[in-house]
Amino acid sequence: MENLAPGLTAARAVVLRADRVDAYGRTQLSRMLAGRFERRSFDRVRWDAANAATAVNDTADNVMIGQKGAAKEPHPLDLRFEPELQALVNAADVTEPTAR
Structure with a gap:
């Protein structure tokens, strides 16, 4: 695979x-x-053995994941105390492009 965005x-x-x-x-x-x-946190990930949740938890810094219950089911994050993150979400444009 090519090394995309090598300066990132x-x-x-x-x-x-x-x-x-x-x-x-x-x-x-x-x-x-x-x-x-x-980028370097992904260098030695065993993609054939790690599931997505483990990969995220083990490679991210300052990770916030919405999970609920003993089974850690996906659950939305509470952003009441994260105004900058909430502002980013509010700015998301999810409209479908119109066909031409």
Whole structure:
């Protein structure tokens, strides 16, 4: 595989999930994960053995994952005390492009 963006050493990611369309036709989003990932943290990941949750937990810095219960089921993050992250979510455009 090619080394894409060779100068990139880290990236911040926010994972959103489209949950439903409300009565006004707007897609409602859930905030599922946020974290900072360094390129070097992926160097020795055993992709054939690690599941997605383990890979995220073990490679991310400052990770926030929405999980609930003993089974750690995916659950939306509470962003009441994360105004910058909430502002980013509010700015997300999830409208479908119109066909030409």
